[in-house]
Amino acid sequence: MLEQQIVNGLMLGGIYVLVAVSFTLFFGCLNFLNFSVPALFMLGGFLTWALVSEGVPWPLAVLGALAVAGAASLVVERLTWRIQRGGPPLVPLVSSLGFLILFENLVLVRWGSDARALPSPFGDANWRIGELVIGLPQLAGLLLSITLVLGLQVMLRRSKLGRGIRAVAESAETATMLGVEVNRVVPRLFLLAGLFCALAGVLFALSYQLVSPYMGDQVALKGLSAMVLGGMGNVWGAVIGGLVIGLVEVLAIGILSADHVNIVVYGILLLILVVRPTGLFGDPELGKQKL
Amino acid sequence: MSGYTAAILTILAINLIAAYAAWLPLAAGQVNLGTAGFMATGAYASAVLSNEFDWPLWGAIGAGALAAGLLAVVIGAAVLRTRGLYLALATLAFNEVVRGVLINLEVVGGAAGYPVIGYVGLLPIALCAGGVFLLALWLSASRLGMTLHAIEQDETMSGLFGVHVPLTQLAAFAIGAVLAGLAGGLYGHHFSFVEGQHFSVLLSVTIVLSVVLGGTQTVWGPAIGAAFFTLLPELFRGAEGWRYVLFAAAVILVMAVRPQGVVTRGMLRRAMFPRRRAA
Numbered sequence: 001m002l003e004q005q006i007v008n009g010l011m012l013g014g015i016y017v018l019v020a021v022s023f024t025l026f027f028g029c030l031n032f033l034n035f036s037v038p039a040l041f042m043l044g045g046f047l048t049w050a051l052v053s054e055g056v057p058w059p060l061a062v063l064g065a066l067a068v069a070g071a072a073s074l075v076v077e078r079l080t081w082r083i084q085r086g087g088p089p090l091v092p093l094v095s096s097l098g099f100l101i102l103f104e105n106l107v108l109v110r111w112g113s114d115a116r117a118l119p120s121p122f123g124d125a126n127w128r129i130g131e132l133v134i135g136l137p138q139l140a141g142l143l144l145s146i147t148l149v150l151g152l153q154v155m156l157r158r159s160k161l162g163r164g165i166r167a168v169a170e171s172a173e174t175a176t177m178l179g180v181e182v183n184r185v186v187p188r189l190f191l192l193a194g195l196f197c198a199l200a201g202v203l204f205a206l207s208y209q210l211v212s213p214y215m216g217d218q219v220a221l222k223g224l225s226a227m228v229l230g231g232m233g234n235v236w237g238a239v240i241g242g243l244v245i246g247l248v249e250v251l252a253i254g255i256l257s258a259d260h261v262n263i264v265v266y267g268i269l270l271l272i273l274v275v276r277p278t279g280l281f282g283d284p285e286l287g288k289q290k291l
Numbered sequence: 292m293s294g295y296t297a298a299i300l301t302i303l304a305i306n307l308i309a310a311y312a313a314w315l316p317l318a319a320g321q322v323n324l325g326t327a328g329f330m331a332t333g334a335y336a337s338a339v340l341s342n343e344f345d346w347p348l349w350g351a352i353g354a355g356a357l358a359a360g361l362l363a364v365v366i367g368a369a370v371l372r373t374r375g376l377y378l379a380l381a382t383l384a385f386n387e388v389v390r391g392v393l394i395n396l397e398v399v400g401g402a403a404g405y406p407v408i409g410y411v412g413l414l415p416i417a418l419c420a421g422g423v424f425l426l427a428l429w430l431s432a433s434r435l436g437m438t439l440h441a442i443e444q445d446e447t448m449s450g451l452f453g454v455h456v457p458l459t460q461l462a463a464f465a466i467g468a469v470l471a472g473l474a475g476g477l478y479g480h481h482f483s484f485v486e487g488q489h490f491s492v493l494l495s496v497t498i499v500l501s502v503v504l505g506g507t508q509t510v511w512g513p514a515i516g517a518a519f520f521t522l523l524p525e526l527f528r529g530a531e532g533w534r535y536v537l538f539a540a541a542v543i544l545v546m547a548v549r550p551q552g553v554v555t556r557g558m559l560r561r562a563m564f565p566r567r568r569a570a
Contacts, residue, residue, distance in 0.1 A: 033376060035496070079543055087550045090322070090507075094500045095546040102539035109532040221383070221492060228380040259402070263391035266384040270370070273381040277373040 013246025014142035018200035019223025020238035025193035029169040035096040038216030039103035043069040044201030049211045058121040073194025107213045115212040141203040231279030304420035310513035312470035320443040325382035328389035331490035332359040333472025334479035338407040352476035359472025367464040393487035404486030411480045431510040506552025
């Protein structure tokens with residue numbers, strides 16, 4: 001049923017949107033491809049499960065998981081961007097990959113590598129329109145993603161922090177000279193972007209009720225693809241990219257099979273990059289700097 | 292030599308070849324996250340030649356490496372127009388497409404993997420790794436090596452000085468892919484088994500970043516990086532579950548202390564021409 005698959009695709013896309021926005025914040029503002037994003041996503045989802053299974057009520061579990069992931073993102077800032085800025089741009093990538101391995105294996109040591117099932121806190125909360133089934137938690141997640149992205153857009157335009165972030169994105173040196181406290185703005189950016197992808201992990205866990213230490217790897221690759229597909233330096237590009245990748249993935253599963261998903265999704269990404277080397281809606285100047 | 296030592300040395304030699312495969316484009320400022328895709332191409336192509344066409348071992352491995360190089364010329368011609376992160380993502384997408392195709396290709400066993408007839412031991416693999424190192428040493432001192440370094444420093448300027456930038460980048464990309472294909476062919480014929488799952492994007496990312504950790508400025512960097520990423524997890528084997536936690540902490544620590552990579556140009560210069568300190 002095509003309508004059902006479109007609905008499912010958009011729900012999945014909402015999660016990719018959050019991950020893509022997180023990547024955009026790191027990359028668009030700091031030129032930093034942050035490989036710790038999959039780990040922060042996983043911490044959000046996995047720790048929600050861990051706390052719920054310890055008997056913590058789920059709203060508190062979600063808050064706890066987000067708090068840990070946010071703190072983790074601040075640690076990443078201290079040991080990557082803060083000490084390595086101005087150097088070769090690939091270096092923070094190595095450290096962030098180190099953090100990906102670190103966080104995944106810390107979870108692995110404590111809880112093992114099995115996938116765990118998270119009981120749905122909402123029971124069977126579905127909204128039925130004729131034959132169409134819309135999961136209410138997923139719908140709420142999608143609306144929350146879009147709202148947060150809208151809020152982020154307003155925040156970047158209007159607030160002092162947003163202006164600081166945009167100034168750092170232009171040039172950290174000039175921003176410093178103009179009185180922006182870079183070492184206060186950048187940790188907040190890490191916190192914000194970290195919370196976005198951790199929240200994506202929470203939504204993923206609540207929607208699909210399955211978590212594992214490696215749950216972030218494939219999702220983050222799709223989120224990264226969504227950012228590149230939409231084009232960088234453009235929050236709306238990330239939104240459209242995320243929704244498109246979600247739709248393509250679900251339709252590829254429905255029409256072909258689950259085994260062909262990656263060929264279709266990444267094949268389309270490769271094709272678009274060959275035809276339009278800066279993504280669909282990208283600012284042609286962004287993202288071409290040396291990695 | 293114990294079986295364990297031999298096994299580790301074999302993996303080290305294969306990883307060393309893969310590291311130089313990623314280093315060549317990196318020296319020209321291109322991040323190729325498709326290295327594992329080219330390894331898979333070499334591994335599967337040589338395996339098919341060995342299994343189905345009864346090619347002699349080294350003929351099959353050599354042809355597999357060339358197949359990876361040819362594929363790189365085709366892919367490179369299309370994706371090398373992209374820059375920076377877009378290039379990294381285009382090669383990453385290529386990697387996932389190759390893996391997806393191999394996993395679904397039933398003639399080579401699909402997701403279950405593909406057994407390979409023929410066996411290469413440690414000694415020939417180590418000789419190959421040594422040969423690749425010498426090749427890299429020669430390349431880095433050659434005109435191509437200097438041109439790559441110039442492009443890495445400033446693409447526009449190199450073009451103005453008469454360097455054919457796209458052709459040089461394509462050459463680095465394709466030679467890198469040949470080395471990756473060689474690493475893949477050796478891998479398949481050593482373990483007598485290949486499976487698509489092994490050649491993931493994470494493998495590509497790890498290879499590229501191990502080179503950055505070793506240092507991209509000199510020809511020694513990739514060797515140090517490959518050794519670090521292969522041997523350190525073995526050193527921590529006694530720590531059992533904590534093994535990769537310790538390894539990750541070591542990676543973060545090394546990059547915090549030596550953000551230019553372990554081996555830098557200045558360090559080599561100081562080692563070769565020690566200056567007496569003024570009294």
